[in-house]
Amino acid sequence: MTVRDTPAAPVFTDEVKRQFMEEALAESRRALPGCQPNPPVGCVIVRGTTVVASGFTGEPGAPHAEAAALRALGPDAHPHELAMFVTLEPCAFVGRTPSCAWALVHSGIRTVFVGTLDPDTRNNGAGIAIMRNAGITVTVGIDEERVLDFIAPYLGHPPRA
């Protein structure tokens, strides 16, 4: 790559963004019941219009959705061409597993779409900040109403009316 080359950041229409978030949401349904007490999260990694990897929250201590998808993806020579769609804000904190926000930073993926923010006080925007500070373009609120319909009961705050 020369300095004249600009990495081709993925561009999506609103409709395509919703479609990929629906696929992430479908993944997240597979996380139950094993993931509890962690919230059921799903994600897909896409190149162009193709899903190249996906993941959902495993049992406590097992990889979160994002880490599972990155593991399924394996090393990728062109991570800047990829985008991740994930239903919940990637975690900022190190709990039983490493931080997913940092895993995304290290993956080289530079485009991330998030369904909704994680109200967990350890996260609550901190995961978004880690990624943005590292130069990742993060968009929050994709298909948020449908994502919340499913995940809100597991986030420790009442579902929106």
Ligand SMILES: [Zn+2]
């Ligand atoms: Zn995580």
